[in-house]
Amino acid sequence: MEIVRIEDLRWKYSEAREYTLKGVNLFLEEGKFLGIVGPNGAGKTTLVYTLNGLIPYRYNGIKKGRVFIYGHDTEATPVEKLTSWVGLVFSDPEAQFTSMTVEDELVFGMENIGLDRKEIKARLEWVTELTNTASLLEKPPYELSGGQKQRVAIASVLAMKPKLLIMDEPTSMLDPIGRETIFEVIARLKQEEGITIIAIEHNLELLAAVADDMALLNDGQIIFQAQTREFFNNYDLLIANQIYPPEVTQMAGILRKEGYWPGSLPLNIEQARKQISKSLVRAV
Amino acid sequence: MTTGKEIWAFEEGEKRRASITHIVITALLIGIGAVVGAFGSFSFPLGFGVNFFWPAIAVQNVGGIWFGGWGVLAGALFPLISNGITGTPIYVSLAYIPGNAFQAFIPALAFRLLKADPSLKSSRDYIILVLSIAVGSAIGAIWGPMVVLRSFGLLTASSLPLFIFGWFAGNTIPGIIFGIILLKALSSVVVRSSSFVKGWWA
């Protein structure tokens, strides 16, 4: 079933000289995980803002083309309704933490959509287990580490049970291990809850491991969209758009150019290791 | 180049509505005011007299000018927190509220009525700023020592003039210095932001 359809979307912020989005077309099926990559300034954040109604409800500007969530035109749908379908996690968790305890933070959205206490309690248990935040409930924001803050930010949106979860650079502020724990949460969401996910991320090593599809956005347009493996196989196109695939993929890309890498490019260490050892054994 | 008149004028068909941004900016102003009020003056290396130098008044002044009623609301509320941090008795804090509200309200009113430019482009703008801060602080200075401190028996009648003057100077001077710096540095940014308030609430 289709969850997102974007048709020739153009958007210009009223202060800006140029259009930020210049004719975006995008289609996403329910249950899929889409990774969006693109250089800074390409319009990635703007694009996801159009999905939960932040654009055009909170920003002034010129919008052409249409965005549909479950077939509903976002412009004709109240923003409260959109936010119940589409959850958005921002890159800086610091700037979405508005309460003095983690519990209040998680409860906030659920109260806004009118849930009763019993339902809230049940969902709290579910979401804290899923995101490993149960031990943090009593804590105030200034006692949390970066990774904990980001998990709480994800949980607070997840608690509203959106059909589509969007994450805008969810790991940019974290150390390597903090990053991995966030991606563990994302992997569980995908496997256990079957939730549709869109993630914008610069760290492709972790993204490539979980995404079904990838889209490349540059200069306000989707340049290329494909299944993850196929996406990264188009190495030259990515490099030309200033996108750097996972390091093992880059390495294989370099080798392939010189005729040393048969087959498709690996996405993780394991795939690369297998392919290398196989060809070395063959060479022997 | 925009003029003071244009900044405050509503364009034809312009709809301005109070939004969630204004609630947020009010909360953030409370945060800045409370911190600057509680710690800003303490760490100022002037030695004796810190009690008579209260930089947080600038948050009230520019808050009112930029964000209208929201700035006044924040200006009235944040001293409750900064006073709490420094251990002021609760009823003394509560009794200060009207004085604090006036300190934020008078410059806000003056800039809107007289169409002064928050970026302080002309000497007229400066005069309006200085006078409105002085008037606001004067009301605060009368309210603070005379109504509050006096009614709690903390001051004697004959010492009032000294305290009123000290209070007045201690608020007006930082108010003007901080106010000018803030208005010059950030008005151009604020006026273009969605949190800027042309009327009283939007």
Added chain:
Amino acid sequence: MAAYIDVQNLSYSYPDGTLALRKVNLRVNNGDFLALIGQNGSGKTTLSKCLNGILKPTDGTVLVDGFDTSTASVAEMVRRVGYVFQNPDHQIFNSNVYDEIAYGPRNIGLREAEVKDRVIEATRVVGLKDEHLSVHPFFLPKGLRQRVAIASILALRPKVIIVDEPTTGQDMYQSFEIMNFLTELHEKNGHIIIIVTHDMPIVARYAKRVVVMAMGQIIMDGPTAEVFSHPEELSKSFVKPPQITRLGQSLLTYGFPPNILRVEEMAAVVKEKMVFTP
């Protein structure tokens, strides 16, 4: 040879009692391009702030070019060690880029002619254009604001430049740009560079020396290739070598070295093995 920065038995505890550094010893020498890595909360930011006297030691000493940071004046320090904060918005004090870059030099009492020279030089080095000078820094995109922040430290002409999280919020291309430009400062102008970062590929590609921190102590200190070839040690500070290094380490049985740092290096090794194995 005397170290440029000599940290001896440095301990630091925050006013609320948290002990952030325990008896740290570190020598930063001329020619160093150093990365300070470790988990969030391991003490790397605290240590880097002690290197120019922003924080004063609770115990032990920090000597910079012979000056003790706990007694030296601010001006003496900032001429030697510059510190670029992570979020440029914490350090924007003025309403146009020119004044912003000039703020530091003016603070240390330079004459306006000298200030102007330095602003222009710093602007050129970080690749800002003249038209940016009159713009309000608030309106610049984050990447450029970060450059303004670096320029405003460069204008003080410190020997050592410390950059906290230079690549956070930047895309890969921008990260490379910033790092290339720090490398240029290092190689052409002889600055000592210290970066505090979580970005291991960046560390592997650019740093010559890596200092790993955990629980307020330095647990490893050495050349980058050497440090990254000990993954089990690194995991104590919850750090992993970059993916390409780990690939090499997973192929040790095929005679791959454990300390490959760059994608190109790895490609060359694979190629060589393929060519010469028969």
Added chain:
Amino acid sequence: MKKTLLGYIPEESPVYQLHPLTRVMFLLIVSIYPMLVAAPEWNLALTVLILGLLVYAKVRMNTIKNYIPIMGSMGFIILISYTIFGGYEPSYIPIGHLGSLTLYFQPIRWAIVTYMRLIPMIFVVIFFFSTSRERDLIVALRTLRVPFAMTYLVGMGLRSVGMVMEDFQIVREAEKARGFDTRGKSLFYKLRKFIMYIVPLFGLALRRSEEFSNALTARAYTFRGLLNQQKRADYVLSHYHLSFVDYIFIFTLILALITLVILRYHYGLMGVESTVINKLVLQ
């Protein structure tokens, strides 16, 4: 120790048995007592009582250290006000000389009376802030059915305080990293440069106001919703229940207040005339 904006509160304390509303009532009602009482010995007794409660509540005593400067400077201001600026009336009784200055009994007595009124009021505030977290304040307000919009603003205001405190620290360091130094500079220079710290604080606030607004909208929170929110689950209240002990406690506080009013204004006890200081000095 649990951290709050103002410092630390004990991990466990008998006070936590009481509903947050009861603690707020304690702050509000007990703060009135000293205003009704003039005789310093009674206010001293109240202070000792509150100190006892602080010990009972397991509050770390060095919390109080932070408030000593403010108590000192308030005492100083009151003393100056009543002595040097206290004026003169014929009924004043001279009790000594300080240089060319004659010291009179009544002004000093009034200074002591006033100061001793202030001290228990300050200790009540200390008691409240060293046994309550920010959340307790919100819970108390919601229990009192204060409109959600208001309690929400208070909560977010407190959250902002925490954030600005962190920013403030970093901005001051950034000033230093840019060569700002007060040593050997003119006062005007110090003033002009020193206060620059306030500019980034506002810059950050402006930047964040947009991010926060987006984050709130993304969680189904609108201005319209804020004003009309008819039913909210108020989930946090499900953790707290006013118990029998709370009712007894609040009832006792109010009863004591009424008793105090009667004793003071009907029977004229605890007035300034009946203070032991009078007896000691005048006899």
